[in-house]
Amino acid sequence: MQFWVIQTLNSLALGGLLFLLSAGFSLIFGLMRIANLTHGAFFMLGTYIGVSALRVFPNLWLAALAGAVVVGLFGALLERFVLRSLGGNALGQVLLTLGVAFIISDLCLIVWGGDPIPVQTPDYLRKPMLIAGLPFPTYRLVVVVIALVTALLLWLLMERTRLGAMIRAGVDDMQMARAVGIPVSKLFTIVFCLGAALAGAGGVIGGPILSAYPGLDADMLPLALIVVILGGVGSLVGALVGSFIVGFVYTFGTALLPDLAYVILFLPMIFVIAFKPTGLFGKVSA
Amino acid sequence: MTAALEVTGLSKAFGGLPAANGISLNVEAGERRLIIGPNGAGKTTLFNLITGDLRPDAGSIRLFGEEVSRLPTHRRTQHGMARTYQIITLFARDTLLHNIVLSLLGRSRTRWDAFRPLERHRELFDRARAALERVGLEPLAQRPISEVSYGDKRRVEIAMALAQEPRLLLLDEPLAGLSREERVTVKKLLDTIPRETTVVMIEHDMDTALDMAERITLLHYGTVIVEGTRSEVVADPKTREVYLGH
Amino acid sequence: MRSARWIVALVLVALPQFAGEFYVNLISQIFIAAIFASSLNLLVGYAGLTSLGHASYLGVSAYLSAWLYLKLGIGHWLSAPIALAVTTVMAGFFGWIALRASGLGFLMITLALSQVLWGLAYRWSAVTNGDNGLSGLTRPQPFGLSLDSASAFYYFTLIVVAVAIGMMAKFIGSPFGAALKGTRDQPRRMSALGHDVRRVRWITFVYAGFWGAVSGLLYIYYHKYIHPTSLSLTNSAEALLGVIAGGSGTLVGPIIGAAIVVLLKNYVSAYVERWNMLLGFVFVAIVLFMPDGLVPGVRRLWARVTGRRKPTDAASNS
Incomplete structure (x- = not known):
């Protein structure tokens, strides 16, 4: 019983982290038609920045903010000054993000070294919470709540604000959006920055669960890709549902069949692609 | 004798807007059929549905008696269908x-x-x-x-x-954008198409197209408004209404 | 042009007579990378499908060959065809999945599939020995000839690379190759002309997977060792860089590109252990400054120097 409860919570926590990662990926893809392969590296960079920030001020939430700001700024600069020069050349842009991912990955190795660095869970969240007599790791519950709140905020942003309305217009029909005077190029920078910031914050928040290590980027990127392929690109709901599906499949796969957890990841993806190539909630095909 | 092309109740909507709204038409083997209609009448949509570039929401398409509306484009081509495009797409x-x-x-x-x-x-x-x-x-x-x-x-x-x-040839505005001399050349070329080939043509250039066509179908808002011989269609008051307004 | 080809062939055949072992081995590595990159080029350059998962075929065929030998004691004469067959069947399956999408969706699915294999190679230690990799392997002895010396292996690889490039060139020059290029340029038009676009792409995917598997066999014979990095994104990206740097959609481009990547990797990483960073920068630089790749770039320059008209596709098609 305890096993199932704990693994369910682990699944939810991983799903929450994956949502922070893939929501940005999906938004960027939806608006800009770029598969941002730097996204795994953004996440890892966030974790490492969290590590350094925690050495200066021992507060995980401030560290997460620092991760969001630094990675978000980096993303904005990358979009504004590098990606933009390849406007219209989607493949070139994707390959460029791949190159940048390699560079970030190696920079992290230079700066933070090759050994895994654990990230401390805040003291007040370390004690397990007792619900119905069962101990629950409190931090994981908090991660799930953060992800759900983020999902809600993103939904409000997209559905209830002017900015969100402009982004939706751009996702639906770029040329029309341009024609009616929506500042599309500014939107690109904002969305890319937002996506990067979410990944950066997600990296810090994931720190206590995953810890910081070289290769974290390469571990997270495929999970994000599978989430987006499952859920459908450009769809926030798809990212949310996909994240939790992958969270569950991966966590239970690892717990029950540790050797083959990765193969089990194939299955939902293959299933969805076979029947609905646009993903569960996707409108545009990738 | 089976028809070369038999379209029944063909419908297709884009985001709620019907581009084809229950189109039905029969083209006999060897016939020359002209499809006319104002811009946005659904002429090219009809072609795209017949070729399989678009999937219909409802309706059936028969090529020489064979139901093809669920076949992918390339399989329809193997049944003897060929088309030209309004916008040139060559290599x-x-x-x-x-x-x-x-x-x-x-x-x-x-x-x-x-x-x-x-x-x-x-x-x-x-x-x-x-x-x-x-x-x-x-x-x-x-x-x-x-x-x-x-x-x-x-x-x-x-x-x-x-x-x-091909046994069935779909021509999407073969004369569009051509000079007067070029139009004469292309027109002569179209006249040489053998009778084994059934021709369905969308064309705006009435002067050239009308005397080629044996039957004419007038589309408007995705439905067939009038169909008949040249004189029947020209004489029909609905044609006047579509082209000249009320 | 024809005489240049003969000179290159002569130099390649005579190379082990005057070059030292280090260089002979280096060229062998270039040959292997050239087959790998050329097979990827079938997809990237001729099908217009950018795959970021081509390491799957190299890695899986290499792992299979190693595993069959180490765990089941199966000799090379049997393990090689099994590895090729299984990997090719896998390519058939992966291709079926990935070709449900096109464009960036195709790229994402190929990347995700190969990353899953990469993770599997790390985790499934019962089969792959995890991070330690599989070692203790031998090279085959075709017709009793030992391939253990650098020059013997060089000649073996030279023969395979010649056959591989020749077969891929035949593929591209055939009616099927013409249809393939058509599906790259105008897929919708091609289906209207009666071509089954998805099947054309799938066959090409499988064929590319087969030659990727061949390069995997050479890879394991050369290194006598295999590690999960052979399945990594870095490995797929190196091949893609070779294709793009040399010039995708040309036969010679990926060979030259692969040579550049191997040389860079060998020389630069001998001085600085920063291969990933360098790979990243070269990627960025190529994409930003030389998107067509070296071969078309140089060809254009040459045409300008000699004042000739740019060669038309008629010349390259016939």
Whole structure:
């Protein structure tokens, strides 16, 4: 019983982290038609920045903010000054993000070294919470709540604000959006920055669960890709549902069949692609 | 005798807007059918539904008696259907000859040959040259598409379709954008299409198109408004209404 | 042009007579990378499908060959065809999945599939020995000839690379190759002409997977060792860089590109252990400054120097 409860919570926590990662990926893809392969590296960079920030001020939430700001700024600069020069050349842009991912990955190795660095869970969240007599790791519950709140905020942003309305217009029909005077190029920078910031914050928040290590980027990127392929690109709901599906499949796969957890990841993806190539909630095909 | 093309209750909507709204029409084998209608009447949508570029929401399409509305485009082509496009979509970097060869390959088992060099298949090139000769472009066979005039490109389009010796040929505005002389040339070319080939044509240039067509179908807002012989359609008050307003 | 080809062939055949072992081995590595990159080029350059998962085929065939030998004691004469067959069947399955999408969706699915294999190679230690990799392997002895010396292996690889490039060139020059290029340029038009676009792409995917598997066999014979990095994104990206740097959609481009990548990797990483960073920067630089790749770039320059008209596709097709 305890096993199932704990693994369910682990699944939810991983799903929450994956949502922070893939929501940005999906938004960027939806608006800009770029598969941002730097996204795994953004996440890892966030974790490492969290590590350094925690050495200066021992507060995980401030560290997460620092991760969001630094990675978000980096993303904005990358979009504004590098990606933009390849406007219209989607493949070139994707390959460029791949190159940048390699560079970030190696920079992290230079700066933070090759050994895994654990990230401390805040003291007040370390004690397990007792619900119905069962101990629950409190931090994981908090991660799930953060992800759900983020999902809600993103939904409000997209559905209830002017900015969100402009982004939706751009996702639906770029040329029309341009024609009616929506500042599309500014939107690109904002969305890319937002996506990067979410990944950066997600990296810090994931720190206590995953810890910081070289290769974290390469571990997270495929999970994000599978989430987006499952859920459908450009769809926030798809990212949310996909994240939790992958969270569950991966966590239970690892717990029950540790050797083959990765193969089990194939299955939902293959299933969805076979029947609905646009993903569960996707409108545009990738 | 079975009809060459039998369309029944064909519908297609884009985001709630119907582009084809229950279109039904019958084209007899060997017939020359003209499809007319104002902009946005659903003429090209109808073609795209017949060829399979679009999937219909409802309705059926029969080619020579065979239901094809669920088949992918390339399978319909194997049933003897060919089309030309309103907007020219040729292989711009390749030669005229190569364009025709690609068309011939589409109906030949040779297209699965992955070993013998293409140029060893002499019979393909001979047939391609003959197809170009038929539209008077043989001298330009080795020119890349990007280097020939707009009128020549239109003729290549038609040559590609005719090279397949289709049983049903769909022509989407074959005369659009041509000069007066070019139009005469293309018109003459269309007149040489043998009777084994059924022709369905969308065309705005009434002067040229009307005397070719045996029957005319008038589309408006995705539905068939009038259908009949040339004089019947011209005489029908609904035609007047569609074109001149109330 | 023809005489240049003969000179290159002569130099390649005579190379082990005057070059030292280090260089002979280096060229062998270039040959292997050239087959790998050329097979990827079938997809990237001729099908217009950018795959970021081509390491799957190299890695899986290499792992299979190693595993069959180490765990089941199966000799090379049997393990090689099994590895090729299984990997090719896998390519058939992966291709079926990935070709449900096109464009960036195709790229994402190929990347995700190969990353899953990469993760599997790390985790499934019962089969792959995890991070330690599989070692203790031998090279085959075709017709009793030992391939253990650098020059013997060089000649073996030279023969395979010649056959591989020749077969891929035949594929591209065939009617099927012409249809393939058509589906790259105008997929919708091609289906209207009666071509089954998805099947054309799938066959090409499988064929590319087969030659990727061949390069995997050479890879394991050369290194006599295999590690999960052979399945990594870095490995797929190196091949893609070779294709793009040399010039995708040309036969020679990926060979030259692969040579550049191997040389860079060998020389630069001998001085600085920063291969990933360098790979990243070269990627960025190529994409930003030389998107067509070296071979078309140089060809254009040459055409300008000699004042000739740019060669038309008629010349390259016939």
